[in-house]
Amino acid sequence: MSLLIAGNWKMNGLGNQLEDIRAVAECADANPIVDVLMCVPSTLISRAVQSSAGRIAIGGEDCAPDAAGAFTGDISAEMLKDAGASVVLAGHSERRRKYHETDVMVGAKVTAASRAGLGAIICVGETKDQHARGDALSVCAEQIAGSLPQNLEPCSGSAIAYEPLWAIGSGQTPRLDEIAKTLRHIRGCLRTQIGEQEGAMRILYGGSITPDNARGILELPEVGGLLIGGASLRSRDLSAIIRVADEIAGQRSTGLCKAATCEIEQLAAERLVAPSSGLAFDPVARFANGWVSRNVEVGPFSWDDPPIYEGPIQLFRDAAAQAGFSDSELERSLGPVPQFIAHSFSEAAARWLGAEHLRRLEAKAASL
Ligand code: 13P
Numbered sequence: 001m002s003l004l005i006a007g008n009w010k011m012n013g014l015g016n017q018l019e020d021i022r023a024v025a026e027c028a029d030a031n032p033i034v035d036v037l038m039c040v041p042s043t044l045i046s047r048a049v050q051s052s053a054g055r056i057a058i059g060g061e062d063c064a065p066d067a068a069g070a071f072t073g074d075i076s077a078e079m080l081k082d083a084g085a086s087v088v089l090a091g092h093s094e095r096r097r098k099y100h101e102t103d104v105m106v107g108a109k110v111t112a113a114s115r116a117g118l119g120a121i122i123c124v125g126e127t128k129d130q131h132a133r134g135d136a137l138s139v140c141a142e143q144i145a146g147s148l149p150q151n152l153e154p155c156s157g158s159a160i161a162y163e164p165l166w167a168i169g170s171g172q173t174p175r176l177d178e179i180a181k182t183l184r185h186i187r188g189c190l191r192t193q194i195g196e197q198e199g200a201m202r203i204l205y206g207g208s209i210t211p212d213n214a215r216g217i218l219e220l221p222e223v224g225g226l227l228i229g230g231a232s233l234r235s236r237d238l239s240a241i242i243r244v245a246d247e248i249a250g251q252r253s254t255g256l257c258k259a260a261t262c263e264i265e266q267l268a269a270e271r272l273v274a275p276s277s278g279l280a281f282d283p284v285a286r287f288a289n290g291w292v293s294r295n296v297e298v299g300p301f302s303w304d305d306p307p308i309y310e311g312p313i314q315l316f317r318d319a320a321a322q323a324g325f326s327d328s329e330l331e332r333s334l335g336p337v338p339q340f341i342a343h344s345f346s347e348a349a350a351r352w353l354g355a356e357h358l359r360r361l362e363a364k365a366a367s368l
Contacts, residue, residue, distance in 0.1 A: 003218060003249040004159065004202055004225030005242050006037040006121065007232025008061065008089060013044055018051045020235040025052035027239035031246035035225070037157070038232070039089055039121075042075050049084035057157065059087035059121070062095055065108035067115070077109075077116035087119040087157040091147050093165045096123075103146025111149050119157025121204070121227065122147055124186070128166035136164065136178070137185045144189045152194050159202040160186055161227040167207025169230060176216055179205055183222035211240035218248045 007024070021038060028036040039059035040048050048058045060083075064074035080088055090113060091106030106122065113120035124143040126136040140162065162182055167173050174182070183203050190198040202224030205217055209228045217223055225245070231237040 001202060001224065002033055002035050003223075003245045003252075004035045004037060004204060005238070005245050006039060006059070006087075006159075006161075006204065006225060006227045007238055008039045008092070008206075008227055008229050009041060009044075009233060010061065010094070010229060011041060012233055013041055015044070015047065017233075018044070018047055020233070020238075021048045021051045021056075023235035024238055024242070025055040027235075027242050028056045031242050033249040034242055034246040036242060037087055039087070042080065042083065045080065045083040045085050057086045058084055059089065059157075060085045060118075061089050061092070063088050063090070063109055063112055063116075063118075065105070065112045067112070077112040077118050081116045081118055085118060087121060088113050089161075090120045090122050091143070092123045093125055093163060093168065097165070103143055106143075106147040107149055110147060110152065114149075114152065114155055117155055119155045119159070121157075121159045121161050123161045123163050123206070123227070125163040125165055125167075125207070131164060131166060131174075136174075136182055140182060140186055141189045144186065144193060148190075148193050150193065152197065154194070154197055154200045156200075158200065159204050159224065160190065161204040161206050162186060163206035163227060169208065171208050173208050173213060173217070176220060179217060180220045180222045183220070187222070209241065211237050211244070214241045215244050215248070218245055221252075 021040075021044075024036065024038060028034070036056040037059050038048060038052070038056060039061050042060060045058055045060060052058065060075070060077075060080035062075075063077040063080055064071055066074075067076050067078050077088060088109075090109045091101060091103075095101045096106070110120045110122060122144075124140045124147070126139040130136065130139050144160065162179070164174055173179075183205070186203050187198070190201060190203075194201075203222065204225045204227045205223055206227030206229070208230075209217070209226050210231055214226060217226065226241065228238065228241065231241065
């Protein structure tokens with residue numbers, strides 16, 4: 001899964017700020033590896049969808065637990081979906097604190113999001129006092145246990161956002177080692193809570209992100225992306241962060257690609273001993289060997305290479321199509337942007353190898 005850069009406009013934004021959405025969408029277009037989401041006030045959702053022309057995802061900031069009924073002023077997950085949102089924030093600390101939302105209420109909203117087919121970004125994090133007492137891990141664990149439905153099957157785009165309350169809008173952030181430690185802990189809690197499905201959820205960091213501190217945080221392997229408040233209101237700042245994230249996501253993919261290739265070679269060596277299974281496997285193994293040596297280390301790949309590569313090329317095309325790229329964009333990117341292909345390859349390999357395998361590859365990639 002690529003990195004996600006998510007903006008949260010909170011109670012900010014009028015129609016005349018849709019220009020910023022357009023600018024962010026253009027930046028996302030030019031930086032295709034990273035995923036971009038803008039969570040905006042409900043009044044702007046459908047216009048933001050139009051302004052971004054499908055190039056970024058648009059999300060809501062909150063939803064009611066019920067689908068419809070006598071709840072004056074509330075907006076349901078189904079209504080957000082109808083307006084064009086694909087994701088909704090749940091349990092942002094401002095709602096937990098200012099509107100007294102409990103874990104149980106947040107859990108009901110997450111269930112509502114899933115019912116409507118929206119991804120839910122569930123926010124957790126400790127106060128300044130809890131941080132000072134060394135309680136960050138236990139607070140996050142408790143919030144996850146209380147806010148995540150036990151049998152949750154996360155919709156696409158679902159994530160946990162770790163947002164320490166004392167870091168939001170304060171200009172302060174935890175140390176990098178603290179962020180890494182907390183995110184590892186959250187990953188463990190997720191596994192306990194929803195089992196294998198945990199692999200489908202990113203873990204984001206949020207709180208006083210700026211173009212200056214984004215790189216250090218995004219370089220932590222535990223971080224699956226950022227949830228950004230203030231800086232997301234300034235398209236120039238957000239675009240700078242998107243560019244950094246795209247670069248880092250590309251580097252991660254290249255590492256994954258190399259690790260996947262090692263793995264494929266090893267598997268191929270094992271399986272090619274048996275001729276019956278070897279036939280199916282051989283083209284992928286040969287493609288992977290050839291492709292990496294040509295594109296990552298040596299030079300460009302040629303579409304005229306023997307038909308033995310057709311199956312693997314189809315994998316790339318599928319991965320690219322799923323990521324929203326046309327064949328011509330894919331071909332264009334073969335020469336000048338090998339990182340994109342590395343990304344496609346790692347995504348394709350992930351689907352082909354399965355989640356468990358992917359985790360092993362990630363560990364291997366980190367050690368390369
Ligand atoms: P800031 O980036 O302004 O600190 O806000 C973080 C946040 O609350 C995002 O949801």
